[in-house]
Amino acid sequence: MRWIWFCCCLLLLTTLQxxxxxxxxxxARYEPALLQVRVLEKAxxxxxxxxTGFVLEQPNLLVTNYHVxxxxxxxxxxxxxxxxxxxxxxxxxxxxxxxxxxxxxLVQTDYQPEHRFSIQPEKPVQGATLYSLGNPHxxxxxxxxxxxxxxxxxSYYPRIHFTGAVxxxxxGGPTVDASGKVVGVNVASAGNQLGFLVPADALQRxxxxxxxxxxxxxxxxxxxxxxxxxxxQKMFSEILAADWQLKDFGPGKVPDExxxxxxxWGESNVEKSKDQLKKVAAFCSQGEEIFLSQQFxxxxxxxxxxxxxxxxxxxxxxxxxxxxxxSSANADNQASKEDVTPFECQxxxxxxxxxxxxxxxxxxxxxxxxxxxxxxxYLAASLDHQQQGVISHFTLSGVSQDxxxxxxxxxxxxxxxx
Amino acid sequence: xxxxxxxxxxxxxxxERHKFSQHRVALGRAYDNDVILYDKHICPHHxxxxxxxxxxxxxxxxxxxxxxxxxxxxxxxxxxxxASGQLCWLGExxxxxxxxxxxxxxxxxxxxxEQLLLRCGHLGMILLLLLFVVLEEVFHIxxxxxxxxxxxxxxxxxxxxxxxxxxxLWPAVLALWSxxxxxxxxFLPQLGITFIGLSVLAVxxxxxxxxxxxxxxxxxxxxxxxxxxxxxxxxxxxxxxxxAMQVSTGKKIAMAFGLALLLSVQSLGLGFWFDExxxxxxxxxxxxxxxxxxxxxxxxxxxxxxxSNQLFETAAKTRQEQD
Numbered sequence: 001m002r003w004i005w006f007c008c009c010l011l012l013l014t015t016l017q018x019x020x021x022x023x024x025x026x027x028a029r030y031e032p033a034l035l036q037v038r039v040l041e042k043a044x045x046x047x048x049x050x051x052t053g054f055v056l057e058q059p060n061l062l063v064t065n066y067h068v069x070x071x072x073x074x075x076x077x078x079x080x081x082x083x084x085x086x087x088x089x090x091x092x093x094x095x096x097x098x099x100x101x102x103x104x105x106l107v108q109t110d111y112q113p114e115h116r117f118s119i120q121p122e123k124p125v126q127g128a129t130l131y132s133l134g135n136p137h138x139x140x141x142x143x144x145x146x147x148x149x150x151x152x153x154x155s156y157y158p159r160i161h162f163t164g165a166v167x168x169x170x171x172g173g174p175t176v177d178a179s180g181k182v183v184g185v186n187v188a189s190a191g192n193q194l195g196f197l198v199p200a201d202a203l204q205r206x207x208x209x210x211x212x213x214x215x216x217x218x219x220x221x222x223x224x225x226x227x228x229x230x231x232x233q234k235m236f237s238e239i240l241a242a243d244w245q246l247k248d249f250g251p252g253k254v255p256d257e258x259x260x261x262x263x264x265w266g267e268s269n270v271e272k273s274k275d276q277l278k279k280v281a282a283f284c285s286q287g288e289e290i291f292l293s294q295q296f297x298x299x300x301x302x303x304x305x306x307x308x309x310x311x312x313x314x315x316x317x318x319x320x321x322x323x324x325x326x327s328s329a330n331a332d333n334q335a336s337k338e339d340v341t342p343f344e345c346q347x348x349x350x351x352x353x354x355x356x357x358x359x360x361x362x363x364x365x366x367x368x369x370x371x372x373x374x375x376x377x378y379l380a381a382s383l384d385h386q387q388q389g390v391i392s393h394f395t396l397s398g399v400s401q402d403x404x405x406x407x408x409x410x411x412x413x414x415x416x417x418x
Numbered sequence: 419x420x421x422x423x424x425x426x427x428x429x430x431x432x433x434e435r436h437k438f439s440q441h442r443v444a445l446g447r448a449y450d451n452d453v454i455l456y457d458k459h460i461c462p463h464h465x466x467x468x469x470x471x472x473x474x475x476x477x478x479x480x481x482x483x484x485x486x487x488x489x490x491x492x493x494x495x496x497x498x499x500x501a502s503g504q505l506c507w508l509g510e511x512x513x514x515x516x517x518x519x520x521x522x523x524x525x526x527x528x529x530x531x532e533q534l535l536l537r538c539g540h541l542g543m544i545l546l547l548l549l550f551v552v553l554e555e556v557f558h559i560x561x562x563x564x565x566x567x568x569x570x571x572x573x574x575x576x577x578x579x580x581x582x583x584x585x586x587l588w589p590a591v592l593a594l595w596s597x598x599x600x601x602x603x604x605f606l607p608q609l610g611i612t613f614i615g616l617s618v619l620a621v622x623x624x625x626x627x628x629x630x631x632x633x634x635x636x637x638x639x640x641x642x643x644x645x646x647x648x649x650x651x652x653x654x655x656x657x658x659x660x661x662a663m664q665v666s667t668g669k670k671i672a673m674a675f676g677l678a679l680l681l682s683v684q685s686l687g688l689g690f691w692f693d694e695x696x697x698x699x700x701x702x703x704x705x706x707x708x709x710x711x712x713x714x715x716x717x718x719x720x721x722x723x724x725x726s727n728q729l730f731e732t733a734a735k736t737r738q739e740q741d
Contacts, residue, residue, distance in 0.1 A: 315708045320561045323706040330699050341736040343700035344729040348634045351716040357709055362726050363700040366733035374733060377700055383709045401730045409723060 026131060026180050027143045030054075032113040035083040036135050037064050037093065037172060039071050042080055052134040052141075052173035052186070053083065053107060057116040059211070062107040063203060064172030065187055066098045067291045069105050073098060073220050074293055074369075085111055086141060097210040100224050100290055101157060101231045101299075102202040103187050105172075106210055117174055119200050120181035124148040130162060130177055132195065134170025134186055144170075148183070152196060156235060156261035157288050159196040160184045166195030225370040228290065228298065228398050232373070235286075236403040239301075244414050250280055250307030252390055252417035262286050262301065277321050280307040290398065295336040298367075298375075298398030302332050303411070309388035318387045326391055329361070329379050333397035340365045340375060349383065356417060357383040362408065367398070376404040382417050390417050419473055422516040423453055426505075429599065430512060437518070441469040445508060446480075459484045459509035467515070468497065475500045475515065484509035535661055538610030547613035551585070552578060554620045588612055592662040604661050611661070615654030622646050627705065632713035635703020644682060651678030 037053045040046065051068030055061070062083070071079040073095050081093035094108045124130065125148070132144040146164020153161075162175060166189045174182045175197050184197025239259050246253040257264050264284040269275060282305045290299035308325060310318045331343075345363040352358065358380040367373040379393045392415045396404055421443065425434040436453055444451045448462035455464070461482040469475050478497040479486040485493030487507040488500075500506070502517045559574040589608035597603040626643040633639050655674035663670060717725075 317561055319706050319708055323704055326706065327704045329702075335698070337698060340698075341733050342698070344732045344736075345700050345702040346722070346725055346729060347703045348722055349712055349714070349716045350719050350722045352719050357716055359706055360722060361700075361702045361704075362722070362729065363702060364726070364729040364733045365700075366730075366737040368737050371737075372734075374730065379702075381706060383706070383712075386708055401727075404730075405723065405726060408726070412719065 022178060023131060023143060023145065026176065026178075027133075027141075029115050030117065030133065030176070030180060031086050031141055033116050034133055034135070034141050034173065035062060035085055035109070035111060036138075036141075037062075037068050037107075038082045038084060039069065040080050040082055042078060048079065050135070050138055050169055051171045052169065054133070054172075054174040054182070055109065055111065055113055055116045056207075057118040059207070060112075060116070061096070061207075062093065062109045062111075063117075063174070063185065064105050064107060065185065065198075066100050066103045066105045067187075068172045069093075069095050069098075069107065070291065070293050073105075073224075081107070083109060083111060085113075095220065097206060098220055098223060098227075099202065099206045100227050100292060102198050102206070103291060104185060104198060104203055104206050106206065117176070117180075117182050119204060120177055120179070120183045121200075121204075124177055124183050126150055128177060130164070130175050130183060132162065132164055132166055132170065132173065132175040132186055132197075134166070134173030136167035136169045138169060146193070146195065151199070154261055154263055155288055156286055157290075158199055158202065159187065160199050162195040162197050163193055164195050165189070165193055166197075221369060224292070225373070228370055228373055229400065231290070231299065232399050232403060235299075235301075236399065236407065240403070240406050240410060244410065246414060246416070247282075249282060249305055250309070250390060251388070252307075252415065254282065254305045254390075254392065254416075255284070255303065255411070255414045257284065261288075262303075276312045277308055277310040277318070281305065289333065293339070295334055296339040297334045298373075300333050300395070300397045302395045304391070304393040305415075306391040306393075307388070308391070311387055313387055315386040318389075322381065322389050326359075326361075326379055326381050329377060329393060331365070331375050331377060331397065332395045333375060335365075335375070338368065340367055343377070350380070352412070359383060360412075364404075370398075372400055373398050374401060374404060375399075376408070378408055378411065380412065380415070384417075390415070419469075420518040421467065421469075421475060422518060422520075423467075424514040424516070425453070425455065426512040426514060431599075431601075432514075443467040445513070453513075455508065455511055457509060457511040460511055464508050465494075467500075475517070477506055477515075482509070531660070535611065535657055536604070536607050538614060538657075539604070539606030539608075540610065541606065544606065544610045544613060547610070547617050548582070550617050551613060551620065552582070554617075555581065585612065585616065589658070592658050596662040600664060607661055608658060611654060611657045615650060615657075618654075619647065619650050622650060628707065628711050628713070630703065631705040631707045631711055634714070635705060648678055648682045651681050654678075 033055045035053045035055070037051045038047045039049045041048045048071065049068070051064055053062045053064035056063055069081055072081045082090060083093050084090055089111065091110050095105055096108050097106045098104065128148045130146055130148050132146060133141065135141050144164050146162050149161040149163055151161065152159040162184070166186045170186045173186045175184045175186060177183050183200050185203060186195065187198050188196040190196070242259050244258040245256045247256040262284050264282060266282040268280040270278050270280060284303040286301040288299065289297040291297055306325065308322055310321065343363040343365045345361060347359070347361045350358055350360040361379040363377040365375045376396045376399060379391065382390045394411055396407060420437055420439045423436045423443065424432045427433050438452060443453065444463065444466045445453045445455060446462050446464040447455055447460050451463070463480050464482045465477060465479050465486045467475055467477055476497040476499050477486060477488065477494065479494040487493060488498055488504065500515050502520045503514065505512060505514050555578060586609065589605060589612045592608045593603040593605035626639065630639050630643070652675050655677050656671055659670040659674050
């Protein structure tokens, strides 16, 4: 009996030993194929941001995140790229292709490591141990073990949920399985052991499309514009084709989670506050953003509904408070004045087909660098009652005119109010 | 031929007027002079006015400490002849000399505008306007603080006397200015004018709030509101200055307009133009009132949707202009 117990212990120790060895071997084998990607400001020569990249076996290219190299893509006059290898070798990098929707970039390099990464064509099983590689906070290349937990639920853009610490600077690094094959690219973290990876098949699609059109010269902004346009086209065709489910909201009905990737929450002050103005609010959003630059993101959808009622208020008092509630509507994506035009707005009292009245505000701004894409803001405040009102509001970012107008029509018809 | 001597203050306003029929008039601080002056820089026997055989009046300095002058910085060394209406200085004290045949300006008819402005000093009307301004203020407090939590109400109401005090400060300043310069304060007319201006302004703002809602925040209404406010400010300040100052009408209007413009621009908020985040935020009219205040006919939903094409076009055009 004692012998058996002893054997078990020995066995356990050896298996642990084997695992530890494999992670160590993995790191030793692949560390030279990992590069630190640096964005250098041309004027000062100093690095403005850093990330990680890895060299692929076939084709011989460096893979990283689009958000790591975005400044060099959008402002080639101001920024340049450089890599730093483990052996302290340095060299220039050139971006060949990007996928902004999946946050990937293919980069040309002269660096030739002995062992390179290859892509795992199979999906890992739930709970499989993965190793994330990268250079967090410029501290040097490290290996972080974690587990594969499937694709992120409810997310429109597919992301692997990796339970392990992915930190700033590791972006663009590979996450590999025990055999050393790439299953995803580090992209984001939601804190405390919640990491997100771009799945390897997105990388494979980018490689395929790149190899197809290799004869074309790389007009990256045009590529990005096309990707943004295609992405919103796909997302909105799904939303507009959906049969919108409505839910009860105060005295009316508003759209609920109309597609799987739009999530809704709600809150109210009816119970707790002494305020004579009662508010019930519901929010729905597709909160995943497409990163374009440090000051510019797009791809979000947000809907908000607010029901205000003040039974004890004089109509003038109620409307004074009501007005304050619609004063501060703004876009919910980040943008600077180099990225977008100022908002153009129309604001009118509108009579709906069913006879209801609403003060309706519709604002549009165009993307300066990407044709035919807009940010849109809509807000309607019902006017048919003296002491209550419903504010229905949505913002869309990076959307075509047709989709924005179709969405506005579907939205304004869906909000019902007795 | 008699001589008239006007003693002037620093603003050259007459403080005393003397008339003499003798041929010699002594001026100085001592009590045996004909004109007794009290400026401390004047000698007891400072100067004298004498009439020669031809009837010409001369000013002679009596070896005074600080001198007598017909021209600045040129003390008299001998007797100098004087013209009627001429200004002379004994030390720092200005006096003006006239003979009794000197022409005076014709009588001024009653000024109807001035009469009208003076009638604004009617106490009953002022009290009525004061009540109106207070009620308007109370209405705004009621509108924005409807919780009727005692503390907030009483705090807002306690500020009312302070507000009235501040509003009274402006006519008080004008009255003080006027008192110094013209010996006439006219405080009540100034107070009346100020409260008429405030009341008209309040009515105008209320009217414009309804108009703004009715015409969906049209730019024309915005201009009308700003223009109207500028006009009200100009008229109010113009009336104030008309009573308080003794400068030409053109100057009064220019001053009133300048100050009104300053007030209007200040209320528009200069910071707006420098604040980049405000410029990025959408600018829209958020005015909401009960539907019975809507004097216009609402836009059908299809028309509103169709009009949005224009927004996309404008935005796309703006984008190309920048490229």
